[in-house]
Amino acid sequence: MNKLKIGNFPTPVYKIDSLSDYYGTNIYIKRDDFSGLEVSGNKIRKLEYLVYDAIDKECDVLITSGAVQSNHARATAVVSAMYGLDCYLVLEGEEKEFEGNLFLDEAFGAKIIFTNNVKDSIEELEDKLYDIGKKPYIIPMGGSNYIGSKGYFNQYKEILSYENENNIKFDTITLAIGSAGTYAGIYHANEKLSAGKKQIYGISVNNSEEFFIKKVREILKDSKDEIDTSKIYINDKFIGPGYAKYRKEDIEFYLNIARKTGILFDPCYTGKAFEGFISNIENKFDKRDNHLFIHTGGIFGWTKEMREMAKEIVREK
Numbered sequence: 606m607n608k609l610k611i612g613n614f615p616t617p618v619y620k621i622d623s624l625s626d627y628y629g630t631n632i633y634i635k636r637d638d639f640s641g642l643e644v645s646g647n648k649i650r651k652l653e654y655l656v657y658d659a660i661d662k663e664c665d666v667l668i669t670s671g672a673v674q675s676n677h678a679r680a681t682a683v684v685s686a687m688y689g690l691d692c693y694l695v696l697e698g699e700e701k702e703f704e705g706n707l708f709l710d711e712a713f714g715a716k717i718i719f720t721n722n723v724k725d726s727i728e729e730l731e732d733k734l735y736d737i738g739k740k741p742y743i744i745p746m747g748g749s750n751y752i753g754s755k756g757y758f759n760q761y762k763e764i765l766s767y768e769n770e771n772n773i774k775f776d777t778i779t780l781a782i783g784s785a786g787t788y789a790g791i792y793h794a795n796e797k798l799s800a801g802k803k804q805i806y807g808i809s810v811n812n813s814e815e816f817f818i819k820k821v822r823e824i825l826k827d828s829k830d831e832i833d834t835s836k837i838y839i840n841d842k843f844i845g846p847g848y849a850k851y852r853k854e855d856i857e858f859y860l861n862i863a864r865k866t867g868i869l870f871d872p873c874y875t876g877k878a879f880e881g882f883i884s885n886i887e888n889k890f891d892k893r894d895n896h897l898f899i900h901t902g903g904i905f906g907w908t909k910e911m912r913e914m915a916k917e918i919v920r921e922k
């Protein structure tokens with residue numbers, strides 16, 4: 606297989622009894638946050654393919670980009686250290702706190718470039734590296750291109766195995782969408798392996814429905830398969846005040862879910878996606894169906910700012 610083997614796969618699926626009883630339906634969660642320790646979350650599945658490709662092309666430096674607290678950037682830093690590759694992370698914005706993913710990036714030896722213009726900074730860096738005889742490999746933001754999406758095509762096969770072993774069928778799958786590689790891989794596999802029978806819902810944490818429909822189609826253009834892309838469901842109503850921004854009631858919701866389930870979602874991706882998922886459970890989905898939510902990780906998204914808000918809520922009670 607043309608991929609590295611890094612993550613702990615397959616990740617487990619659990620039925621969440623407390624929420625299933627409460628909402629009168631069948632709620633399951635696939636714990637992709639269990640994919641590993643420092644590399645936990647969805648990005649490792651994409652990196653297994655992307656970094657294989659980089660090594661295959663004899664590249665010796667990985668360059669990628671993202672927000673200052675990017676989970677993808679951190680996972681790239683870890684994998685670089687594992688395979689003895691140099692790693693440059695071009696992060697949009699400036700350092701606020703040396704914590705969470707940023708701390709991990711540097712702990713694993715990645716070099717950080719803070720910028721307001723990611724594209725220009727990457728080009729400049731690429732030129733510099735070529736000048737000193739290095740061979741850089743550029744991984745797009747979030748690892749979201751067709752190669753990266755294969756990690757989630759493969760993840761879908763784990764879902765099918767779970768169904769077979771447990772004699773159950775999922776009718777819907779819901780996940781957070783931030784750069785669309787995860788969604789694209791699952792959508793592709795559902796079309797190819799299940800004749801599009803499941804409904805795949807992406808809950809956006811940053812961009813519009815139109816933006817993501819276009820992005821998913823773009824990613825899947827590189828596939829040799831003929832893929833019907835007319836059933837891409839994106840909901841952009843749960844972004845709240847913006848990417849990595851939150852309201853007190855959102856944080857309260859994540860803490861409530863944590864107390865009911867033993868699962869703490871992150872405030873940046875999975876928390877918002879789970880709000881969208883529960884809203885669909887209440888207003889849209891058929892209660893007789895089986896509903897699967899993908900926990901894509903992101904625990905380091907609990908930055909100091911978010912933890913302070915959580916502290917107020919917790920101590921208030």
Ligand SMILES: *Cc1c(COP(=O)(O)O)cnc(C)c1O
Nearest residue numbers: 676783784785786787874901903
């Ligand atoms: C990146 C990320 C996502 C979004 O996945 P995309 O493939 O970028 O759409 C969801 N959850 C977490 C925790 C992430 O880090």
